[in-house]
Amino acid sequence: MKKFVNVCLILAVAVMASSCNCYKKMAKKADEVTISCNPEVLTLKGQNIITDVTVTFPAKYYHKKAVAKVTPVLEFEGGSIEGVPQYFQGSKVKDNYTVIDKKTGGEYTMSVSIPYDPRAEVSTLVMVVEAKCQGKDAEMVEIARIPVAEGVNTLQNSVDYTSALELMSDKYEKTTVISEKANIMYNINASNVRKNQLTTEQVKALEAFITENVDKDRVTLGSVYANGYASPEGPLAFNDKLSKARSESGKKALTKELKKVEGVTYDAAAYGEDWDGFKELVEASNIEDKAMILQILQMTSNPVERDAQIKNMSAVFEQLAEEVLPQLRRTQLVATAEVQNLTDAEIKAAIEKGELSKLSLEQLLYGATLIEDNATKAKVYAAATKYEDARAFNNLGVVCAEMGDWASASTAFAKAAKVSSDATINNNITVGALAEGKYAEAKQYLAGASEEAKALASVAEGNYAAANGKLSGYNAAVNYVLEGNYSAAKSALAGDKSAEAEYLRAVIAAQMDNASEASAYLKSAISLNPALKAKAEKDVNLKGIEF
Numbered sequence: 001m002k003k004f005v006n007v008c009l010i011l012a013v014a015v016m017a018s019s020c021n022c023y024k025k026m027a028k029k030a031d032e033v034t035i036s037c038n039p040e041v042l043t044l045k046g047q048n049i050i051t052d053v054t055v056t057f058p059a060k061y062y063h064k065k066a067v068a069k070v071t072p073v074l075e076f077e078g079g080s081i082e083g084v085p086q087y088f089q090g091s092k093v094k095d096n097y098t099v100i101d102k103k104t105g106g107e108y109t110m111s112v113s114i115p116y117d118p119r120a121e122v123s124t125l126v127m128v129v130e131a132k133c134q135g136k137d138a139e140m141v142e143i144a145r146i147p148v149a150e151g152v153n154t155l156q157n158s159v160d161y162t163s164a165l166e167l168m169s170d171k172y173e174k175t176t177v178i179s180e181k182a183n184i185m186y187n188i189n190a191s192n193v194r195k196n197q198l199t200t201e202q203v204k205a206l207e208a209f210i211t212e213n214v215d216k217d218r219v220t221l222g223s224v225y226a227n228g229y230a231s232p233e234g235p236l237a238f239n240d241k242l243s244k245a246r247s248e249s250g251k252k253a254l255t256k257e258l259k260k261v262e263g264v265t266y267d268a269a270a271y272g273e274d275w276d277g278f279k280e281l282v283e284a285s286n287i288e289d290k291a292m293i294l295q296i297l298q299m300t301s302n303p304v305e306r307d308a309q310i311k312n313m314s315a316v317f318e319q320l321a322e323e324v325l326p327q328l329r330r331t332q333l334v335a336t337a338e339v340q341n342l343t344d345a346e347i348k349a350a351i352e353k354g355e356l357s358k359l360s361l362e363q364l365l366y367g368a369t370l371i372e373d374n375a376t377k378a379k380v381y382a383a384a385t386k387y388e389d390a391r392a393f394n395n396l397g398v399v400c401a402e403m404g405d406w407a408s409a410s411t412a413f414a415k416a417a418k419v420s421s422d423a424t425i426n427n428n429i430t431v432g433a434l435a436e437g438k439y440a441e442a443k444q445y446l447a448g449a450s451e452e453a454k455a456l457a458s459v460a461e462g463n464y465a466a467a468n469g470k471l472s473g474y475n476a477a478v479n480y481v482l483e484g485n486y487s488a489a490k491s492a493l494a495g496d497k498s499a500e501a502e503y504l505r506a507v508i509a510a511q512m513d514n515a516s517e518a519s520a521y522l523k524s525a526i527s528l529n530p531a532l533k534a535k536a537e538k539d540v541n542l543k544g545i546e547f
Contacts, residue, residue: 019221027063044116046463067089069085077259126147150537151543153541156460181202182205184246193252219337219340226332227271281324285323292316331502348371385415427448452471
């Protein structure tokens, strides 16, 4: 609460200049008028700077014919913003303003709400008083400019928006498995390998694959398998033996073909009747009754019953015997190799040498995750954008935001959105708009954003209760402080030794009137991040705290 001792002088001078009796009588007791702010420090809540200003007029003070206009004005370097004025009148004034009775006096509280301007963090709230006497002065005369509060508590803006940003994953694989397949086909009920089956394009491609990769740098050739199958017709036991014989003959034939190639391991496996292959071929065929065949496969699990039911469809079975079953009498030769791609060290070395053009999209996206320095990360992601991939633009935006360049971040997110409608991008656009103070734009994307982003939007709107339980760590602590729940804020900061956490602890201590503790935390914060010194110098929360 503040007494207007100096205001009396201002008011008295104005009264003498105007020679107005109603002013003179009010000026004599002007030091008895009091004014207070609640909260005492102007506070940013949502997009407005708020406080309640209470003016108390003593008994026998307010002239019956006086009219006063009190306008809150926020003054700062480079400009000022006016709030909504309040009018007062004496009991004999014939108007509709708030009446202040001469006999009893009166008290009135003005709810001040002024749109936020970033320049107003260092500012003064001034109550501009204008007055006139009913029936004498047609125009209001400014009689006083009364400073009532200095600075704005902008703690709301201290939330870390970058925590709600999301990176998009790379698809880089440190090893890649490559393979080649070939089929050796057999006559019905036979397991001998015919010569013409070893000269097919498939088999020759398989042999070339094995020869090329058996001793190739960064490649590990696995075992080459001969997998034998039988068509699902005839006795089950017979077909099991037949598939095994085919796998062994296929293995033997391939081994003989590649006898000059050293270091290859061969193996064989038998799979009996190939019902899976049968189903795939039927599904891909134009057989008229294939729906009925597929239904039999679905409803009947016993292979003997399946065979019998399909054979009962005599016309269909003839078509199956001609088009499908011959393709199942085979040994499938399979060769696989594991290729070692660039190691972490090799990718990092390429980045450090500036050889980004030599790296693929996935290598660039993965390589950026190996780098600690954000400036270098940004260069890597920027190089990846040449592929016009949404992940490159999105991740570049995240790194720009972490570097404090929200304008560039939002530009990158917008480019990502042109390529993809991924929910991650939508979330990041929302967060970027919030960080830049573009709340109307943020609301356009908010429905599809993460719960954390929605909670941060609630904080930005001054709806701190709605954000409770939806934030964690530092951001949860900021929200608790805004609500005045210092105990919960301290708990949320537990274990966080960052400069920002130490700074917030200093604010908490200051608001709890523990100056020595606030000073200790502030000194710790500045030692971790010297840039916080400039912030502390104009932070009204830390006014009077030594550092």
